Every structure is written in C-alpha cells, then in structure tokens.
Amino acid sequence: MxxxxxxxxxxxxxxxxxxxxGLDNSSARWVKENSILIxxxxxxxxxxxxxxxEVQLTTNQSIAAIEPDETLYxxxxxxxxxxxxxxxxxxxSGDGTRGGLNKKILSDLKIKTPSYEEQTKIGIFFKQLDNLITLHQRKYVYNNE
Structure with a gap:
C-alpha cells in the first residue's frame, strides 16, 4: 500500500x-491483517x-504498523x-506542521486499556457507528447528485 x-x-x-x-529488492514488508497503520x-x-x-498487505517505511497482541483488540x-x-x-518531530513521526514517538504513546472484553465491546460499537456514518454519507452523496 x-x-x-x-x-x-x-x-x-x-x-x-x-x-x-520488487518485494525482495525493497524495504517493503508484510503486515498482518488487523494491524493499525500510521x-x-x-x-x-x-x-x-x-x-x-482488513487484509494482509505490504507497506514501506513511511507507514508504521502496530500488530496488537492477544491483550489488545x-x-x-x-x-x-x-x-x-x-x-x-x-x-x-519538527514544529507540528513539518517533520515526521517515528517508531520511538509511537512506542512512547500510552493507551489506557480496559479488559479485553470491554475493548471488544467498545471497538465493535465504534466500528458500527463508523459504518452507519459511512452509509449515511453515501446516501447523502447519492441523493444530491
């Protein structure tokens, strides 16, 4: 990607x-499905x-991939x-408008996490909300064409 x-x-x-x-001769690497890409x-x-x-893919060094373990949904x-x-x-790094993120900055991020069960409920709820918003946006565009 x-x-x-x-x-x-x-x-x-x-x-x-x-x-x-191309993959063998580049910095691209495989990223497992359901990873968070930044x-x-x-x-x-x-x-x-x-x-x-939502599929396994390859990416280059301009994308960081977080592959959650069994404790993170x-x-x-x-x-x-x-x-x-x-x-x-x-x-x-930089003044907020220039520069870039790096793996050190990302690894220092803290995420407060409830139990895995609660993470799952929260994650599913917000995914359903995202899907509903997307559906309404598509309807709006379709109706206004």
Whole structure:
C-alpha cells in the first residue's frame, strides 16, 4: 500500500501491487491483517492518519504498523489512535506542521486499556457507528447528485 491509502481508514485492498521481485529488492514488508497503520510522514494531512488493514498487505517505511497482541483488540486500538490525530501531529518531530513521526514517538504513546472484553465491546460499537456514518454519507452523496 502507498502512504496516501491511509485516508481510506479501512483497507480491504490496495491500489498498487508489488511483485515478488520488487518485494525482495525493497524495504517493503508484510503486515498482518488487523494491524493499525500510521502514516509517519507528510506535510499535508496524511502524517498521523491511522488506518486498519482488513487484509494482509505490504507497506514501506513511511507507514508504521502496530500488530496488537492477544491483550489488545485491534479495533479498540484503531479507534483510540484514530481519535488522537492532533496529538500524533503535534508529537511529530519538527514544529507540528513539518517533520515526521517515528517508531520511538509511537512506542512512547500510552493507551489506557480496559479488559479485553470491554475493548471488544467498545471497538465493535465504534466500528458500527463508523459504518452507519459511512452509509449515511453515501446516501447523502447519492441523493444530491
């Protein structure tokens, strides 16, 4: 995936593909399904945008991937970090408008987590809310064309 694809928020595929030879001769790496992806660079809005991949994919060094362990529900982490865009931007190296995020900055982030069961309930609730908002946005666009 390219870094601009984080704007999709939920990746069910990518616009670009990489060949086996390309993968073997690049800095791209495999990212497990249901990982949280964070754009590390970009002077526009891209830096700090958080997405989740619903399929296994490859990405390059401009994207950080958090692969939650069994104590973290991926949707909870995605929703938490997705709502911290301004904080991520301001913690970037530089003055908040230039510069970039890095793995050190991201590894220092704290996420207060309830039990896994509660994380799951919260994550599912907000995913359903996101889906409902998307549905209404599509209806609005369709009705106003």
């Amino acid at each position: 390219s870094s601009g694809e984080v704007n999709k928020k939920r990746l069910t595929g990518t616009n670009d593909m990489i060949s086996k030879v 754009a590390l660079a970009g002077q526009g809005k891209t830096r700090g945008i958080v997405a989740v991949n 991926y949707e909870f982490v995605f929703q938490n970090l997705g709502n911290r865009y301004d904080e991520l931007r301001m913690s970037s």
